[in-house]
Amino acid sequence: AQRVTQPEKLLSVFKGAPVELKCNYSYSGSxxxxxxxxxxxxxxxxxxxxxxxxxIKGFTADLNKGETSFHLKKPFAQEEDSAMYYCALSGLGGSGGYQKVTFGTGTKLQVIP
Amino acid sequence: DAMVIQNPRYQVTQFGKPVTLSCSQTLNHNVMYWYQQKSSQAPKLLFHYYDKDFNNEADTPDNFQSRRPNTSFCFLDIRSPGLGDAAMYLCATSSPSGFTYEQYFGPGTRLTVT
Structure with missing residues (x-):
């Protein structure tokens, strides 16, 4: 089974502050x-x-297989970054080598001016 | 611009009255998906087509059916909508490139059941 966990429903940060949106996953393969x-x-x-x-847009994310995490980071938040962010995992499933995508529940990022 | 189009954007139907949502794409992608997304929840995959091959998720209710008459179009049929089927329905496409399955989403159809 594959699972994606985003522990925060809402993350509020001030403009110019660093941002980290957390994502952890569970998957037996690569x-x-x-x-x-x-x-x-x-x-x-x-x-x-x-x-x-x-x-992309100043955001980076590193896959950490040891911690099964894929956190999204940006050093300086901007107001236009305010949005809903979903972490997603693609793994083998179905027929014909199709890769099923599982989404997390999302984190709403609110950048305060 | 190549894109994924969903019609209508808003659909109101009565309890038990069949409804069809449509999706079209100009990307010529061979995979098309239907997701259901309820408020504050993750998009939940209902089924997908890989070319003409239909793949149903195990927990998708029988009330939900799909048709894909050609590469460009895909339909979601809800035979007897219940109040619990009120949600945003997202159509997405992808085209396998190596091992990357980026999905392109339509704007969604918000279904209200009265």
């Missing part, structure tokens, strides 16, 4: 981890994936 973001009144969209090791 997972692929993603962060998706949903800005107000917009569709859910991919922010970044661990396999790319990229920084």
């Amino acid at each position: 997972p692929e981890l993603f962060w998706y973001v949903q800005y107000s009144r917009q569709r859910l969209q991919l922010l970044l994936r661990h396999i790319s090791r990229e920084s």
Whole structure:
């Protein structure tokens, strides 16, 4: 079974403060981890994936297999970062090598001016 | 722009009255998904199509059915909606590239059951 846990429903930080959105996962194989973001009144969209090791909009996330974590970090929060953030895990499932994606319950990031 | 489109954006139906939600895509992706998302909860996968192959999640109620007549379109049919089926329904697509399965989401259809 695969599971994604985001312990915080709401995270409020001041503008310019560091941000860390926590994500822990449970999966027996080699997972692929993603962060998706949903800005107000917009569709859910991919922010970044661990396999790319990229920084998007100043956000980074490192896969820590020992701690089974994939926390999302940004050194200085900006007001436009306020959104709902979902951690997601992709693992083997179904037929034909399809990879099932499991989402966490999401963390709402609120950046206070 | 290539995208995932869902119609209608808002749907109101009566208890027990069948309803169909539609999704179309211009991305030419071979995988299409339907998710149900209730307030403050994670998107929950109902089923997906890998090309024409239908894959139902084990805990998806029989009340939910899906059709994919061609690559571009996918429909979600709720045969007898109950009050508990009120939710946001998200359609997504993906196209396997190596081992990466990025999903592209539509804006969702919010279903209200009266």
